[in-house]
Amino acid sequence: xxxxxxxxxxxxxxxxxxxxxxxxxxxxxxxxxxxxxxxxxxxxxxxxxxxxxxxxxxxxxxxxxxxxxxxxxxxxxxxxxxxxxxxxxxxxxxxxxxxxxxxxxxxxxxxxxxxxxxxxxxxxxxxxxxxxxxxxxxxxxxxxxxxxxxxxxxxxxxxxxxxxxxxxxxxxxxxxxxxxxxxxxxxxxxxxxxxxxxxxxxxxxxxxxxxxxxxxxxxxxxxxxxxxxxxxxxxxxxxxxxxxxxxxxxxxxxxxxxxxxxxxxxxxxxxxxxxxxxxxxxxxxxxxxxxxxxxxxxx
Numbered sequence: 001x002x003x004x005x006x007x008x009x010x011x012x013x014x015x016x017x018x019x020x021x022x023x024x025x026x027x028x029x030x031x032x033x034x035x036x037x038x039x040x041x042x043x044x045x046x047x048x049x050x051x052x053x054x055x056x057x058x059x060x061x062x063x064x065x066x067x068x069x070x071x072x073x074x075x076x077x078x079x080x081x082x083x084x085x086x087x088x089x090x091x092x093x094x095x096x097x098x099x100x101x102x103x104x105x106x107x108x109x110x111x112x113x114x115x116x117x118x119x120x121x122x123x124x125x126x127x128x129x130x131x132x133x134x135x136x137x138x139x140x141x142x143x144x145x146x147x148x149x150x151x152x153x154x155x156x157x158x159x160x161x162x163x164x165x166x167x168x169x170x171x172x173x174x175x176x177x178x179x180x181x182x183x184x185x186x187x188x189x190x191x192x193x194x195x196x197x198x199x200x201x202x203x204x205x206x207x208x209x210x211x212x213x214x215x216x217x218x219x220x221x222x223x224x225x226x227x228x229x230x231x232x233x234x235x236x237x238x239x240x241x242x243x244x245x246x247x248x249x250x251x252x253x254x255x256x257x258x259x260x261x262x263x264x265x266x267x268x269x270x271x272x273x274x275x276x277x278x279x280x281x282x283x284x285x286x287x288x289x290x291x292x293x294x295x296x297x298x299x
Contacts, residue, residue: 002077003061004143004177005220010083011063015056017085018065018102018109022052025101033097033111036136037121047122048073048100059133060140060176066125066132074123074134075111081118084110143177144214145221151214155206158198165201165209166194166273178213181249182220184274186212188248193280194273200283219245248274 189212
């Protein structure tokens with residue numbers, strides 16, 4: 001599933017092609033693409049006709065087109081969604097779900113989704129401390145690329161939780177945009193095992209961890225994101241190449257770049273975690289390490 005770098009690359013590409021353009025036609029070619037919009041495909045189309053795109057914004061893994069009426073088109077790519085900018089008249093993609101045409105007759109915006117887990121919806125914007133965001137995602141926290149993101153606040157909240165560090169990194173209500181790939185990469189850089197209890201994380205370790213998160217995300221953005229197959233592409237159909245720089249993710253059985261120990265894989269929340277057993281030693285097996293914080297531990 002696309003994570004923050006991939007969605008940000010798409011947002012920046014869309015901003016170049018659709019801002020200050022007026023929608024003249026919208027075709028919903030598969031109803032599942034707008035299933036979260038309860039009024040249905042016809043109303044979806046009617047709400048967008050004549051709207052001008054004022055900005056393309058993102059929070060975490062969500063992005064939206066901000067419209068001049070004060071509403072927005074909120075999108076989530078799911079497992080295989082793509083937002084493609086194509087010249088008018090370009091043959092339809094096999095899994096084209098929504099087409100948006102503009103009054104200037106130029107490039108179209110297309111939503112392509114093979115597995116139809118992603119979707120678009122028209123929604124209202126709600127004011128928050130970070131500006132206006134779609135009503136459906138007001139609970140999503142700021143992400144590390146946001147200029148107003150404060151790592152120290154997240155570290156404080158993380159240390160107050162009864163959880164594990166990797167679970168905290170993936171909690172979008174605590175910090176958004178970090179998914180499985182970048183969590184593993186940041187934990188490797190910070191020399192932390194993902195099962196480290198959050199309340200045992202020191203402030204210094206938290207600072208190191210979020211410095212690593214910022215580094216990984218910045219490098220992934222510069223590389224255009226991470227592509228493992230043809231399903232993730234930017235608006236021009238190009239793949240990202242950060243996968244070439246991954247230190248642990250997907251490298252089970254290969255030597256660690258730092259110490260040469262073999263990278264290991266373990267099951268985590270129906271997914272996989274990758275780590276170096278030497279650089280990222282697992283917390284000692286104890287009651288505390290399994291999830292009971294010290295102030296509630298029994299003798």
